[in-house]
Amino acid sequence: MPEVIRAEGRLDLVITPNQGRRINVSEHINATATITEQVHLTRRSMHYWRVTLDHPPVNIFGPEAIPQLNEVITALETDVEVKVVVFDSAVQGFFLTHYDFLAPIENTTRLPPGPTGLQPLPDMLVRLSRAPVVSIASIRGRATGVGSELALACDMRFASREKAILSHFEVGAGVVPGGGPMARLPRLMGRGRALEVLLGADDIHGDLAERYGYVNRSLPDSDLDTFVEALATRIASFDKRAISETKRFADVASLPPDFEIAPEWDVCFASIMRPAAQERIKKLLELGLHKPGDVENRLGHYVGRLG
C-alpha cells in the first residue's frame, strides 16, 4: 500500500491497519460503525486516486461493503479535482471475487435503490461508468462475479498476464449473473465470446482475456504496476473537462441503457433462491467455497464438477 496522501477532499475514509480486519458477519450486521473497512481510498494526488479492495482472505464482496463502495463512487462523481481512479487489490490472488453467499439475503435485499433507481450494486456500477473520471481496473488475481462486474464497469482494464483470472462462474452454480455482464460483455467482445464467458462459466486467464477483449491488455506481472501508474499519471495531467466531455460522448456509443441492466439483478436473486442454485452453492461451500483454498482459486474447475 502506498502512503496515503490526504487532500482537502470531502471524503475521510478510515484506513485501518491490516490485522483483525475480518470479523464475524452475524456480529456486525446493524453495527455499521464497527464494520471493517474493505474499500480503501488513497489519494495519490488531488487528481489521481486509488481504490484498494481489501477483504482478506479471498476478497469476497458482501452487503457490508456496499455503503463503503458507494461512498467512494459518490466522491468520484462529485469531487471537482479527481480525474482518474485506479481500482486494485491488497489481497494476494484476488482482485475481487464473488458475492457473499453466507450473508443473510435480507442484508442485501432490504437496501434501497440508488439514485439511478437500480438496486445498490448495479446502481454503483453504472454510476462509476458514467462518472466524469477515468476508471482503470488493475487486475492481479481473480476477478469473478462481482469482481468481473466491477472491472467491466471501469472504463479500462489491464491484467497481469500470469496472475489475472477473469470469469463469470455463476451459471455453473445455477445462478444468473446480476451486475450487468450480459449487457456489458457482448458490447465489449461480441456475442460469441461473451456467451462463452457467461455460459461456459470457466476461468479466463490473462492472455485469453486480452485476445477476447475482456481486458484492454494483459501485461507481464512485473510490468503491470508501472504501466498502470504511467497511464494514470498521464491522464491526471490532462484537463478534466476535456476528459469528461470526451468520455460522455463515448458513453453514448458504448454504455448499455440502465433498463437493460435493471432486470439482471432481480433475476439473479430469484435464481439464487431456486433449488438448482441452492444445491450447487451448498456443494461448493462443502468443498471449501468462502475459504482460502483450491475451490476459490479454481472456481471455474469446480463448478464444472457439480452437475
Added chain:
Amino acid sequence: MPEVIRAEGRLDLVITPNQGRRINVSEHINATATITEQVHLTRRSMHYWRVTLDHPPVNIFGPEAIPQLNEVITALETDVEVKVVVFDSAVQGFFLTHYDFLAPIENTTRLPPGPTGLQPLPDMLVRLSRAPVVSIASIRGRATGVGSELALACDMRFASREKAILSHFEVGAGVVPGGGPMARLPRLMGRGRALEVLLGADDIHGDLAERYGYVNRSLPDSDLDTFVEALATRIASFDKRAISETKRFADVASLPPDFEIAPEWDVCFASIMRPAAQERIKKLLELGLHKPGDVENRLGHYVGRLG
C-alpha cells in the same frame, strides 16, 4: 459418427446409413418422403445433442434440407431437457457450404415464412440464436455462404486452425448475402473487418478468423474435438434455466433485430436473378462449382477471377 442415443424426445429423425445418401435432385423434388437425410440429429445425452451436416460431396445446402433443419430447430426450441447442441460435419473439407444454385428457385421461394415471419432460412437461423439452448459450431472445413450464416447464428464458434475456412464469397459472385451476415458480422468483429469479409469476399482461414473474432478461437485440428466435447459436456451439466435466462439477457445486447435481417433475403434473391450474378454463377459452374474440386475448395480465389 458417435453411437446414437435415443432419448424419449419428441423428435425421431431417421439416421440413415452412410452409403447411398446422395440421390439425384431432379428425382426427388416433390418426393419429400424419399429425400435423403442431410441433417442428422444425434443425442449424446438428454442434455447434449449433436447435429451433423452430411450432404456429400461438398455439403451444399438446398431447399430440401430446409424442413430437415427446421425439425431440428423446432426440437431445440421445445425439448425441455436439451441444454447444448453442437453443429458439425460428416463431410471432409466442408462444414457447410453455399446454397444450391442448381435447385429450381421456386423450390425455395414457394416455401412459406416461418413463425418469425421471416423466410425459412433466416427464420430458422434467428430461432436458433434465440433458442433456450447453447449452440456451438465446430468448424472443420469450409463454412461459406449458408455455412457461415449457420455458424454465425450459433452462440459460439470454434474452428480448426488448419482446416477451417470461413467466408462470404457471395459479393464476388454478384450476389448479396441473404441469411443475416450483414447484421451479424459487424456486431461480432466491428465494421471494418466485417466489410472486409463481406466485400473482399475472400477465404478466411482459422487463425485470421480468430484474430477477427469471426470464431471464438481457432484450435489445432487435433484439439478441436476434445475442446468442443469438454465445453459441451460442461455446459450440459449446468442448470437449464440459468443457462436460458442468462442467454436471453445477452440476446438483448447482442442479437440484431429481425427487421434488420428480413430484407437481406429478398435482396439476395433479387440479386441472384440479375445478369451480373447469373453470368458469374454460370462461369463458376463451368469452372467446377457444385462438384468436388478446386473451385469449391478455393472459392475465394475463383470469385476473384470472374470480373
Added chain:
Amino acid sequence: MPEVIRAEGRLDLVITPNQGRRINVSEHINATATITEQVHLTRRSMHYWRVTLDHPPVNIFGPEAIPQLNEVITALETDVEVKVVVFDSAVQGFFLTHYDFLAPIENTTRLPPGPTGLQPLPDMLVRLSRAPVVSIASIRGRATGVGSELALACDMRFASREKAILSHFEVGAGVVPGGGPMARLPRLMGRGRALEVLLGADDIHGDLAERYGYVNRSLPDSDLDTFVEALATRIASFDKRAISETKRFADVASLPPDFEIAPEWDVCFASIMRPAAQERIKKLLELGLHKPGDVENRLGHYVGRLG
C-alpha cells in the same frame, strides 16, 4: 505516385507536380483559385480510384482542404463506375495528421453545413462511410486527429506494421475530438480500448492497432502496398450493385447515427477556445508543433508533458 489514368469521369482534378506545392497560408486564404492541391485523385481505372493526401511537410489538414476533399467525396457518391477507393499519403511519415491550429478559426466556422446537415468535415466523413463505394485507408505514417477520423470513416483500414501510428492526441491538448471518433471507436474496438485511445491520447503503433481492432490488419511495411493493391483490384472486379447493396445493409448494423456525431464537432470547437486548450496548444507550438520534427513525430509523448 503511380501514373494517372484519365478515365472519362466527371471529375477533373488537377494533378500538380511535386515541387512548389506548399504555399503560404496567409497568402492564399480567400484565393481559392490558387490554393495548392492537397488531395490528389488518381484513377487507376474507371472502377478503382486512389486519393492521395499530399500536404507536406507533415500532412496537416486545414480548412482549405475541405472543398478539395468534398469534391472527391461527391465524385465517389455520384460516379456510376467507381467501386473502390484507396486513401494513401504522398508525405513520408504522415498519413494525415491533426487539424490546422494556425488557420483563423473563422475559415472553418464560416463554412456552411454539408448535405447531411453536419458541419463540413463530419459531413464529408459520414458521406464517405455511406458512399456506394468501398473505401480503404492504407496507413503509412501518422494518422492522428483528423487523420484517424478519415481512416475511421473508411470502410477498412490496413496499416504498416513498422510505420503506422494511429492516435487521438486531442484530450492531451485539452481538446475534445470532433470528427466522430467517440461514436466510431467504441463500435470498432469496444468501450475499454476506445476509451484508452481517446483518454490515454497516446500513439498506437501498427501491431497494437491490429490487436485493438483499430485497423483490420497491420502488415509488414514491404507488404502493405501489394496487399492493398490486390484487395482493391479484386473488389474493382466485382459487381458494383452487389457491393453497394451489401454495404448498405452492413451500414445499418455498424454506422453511428448522424445525431451522435453532430455535437462532437461543436463541443470540439468550444473546447479549443478554452484556456486549458489554448495554453496546451501554445506550448505545443513553442515546442515545434506544425513543423517537421520530434513534436509532430511523437505527439503522444509530448502531450503527456504539458499538464
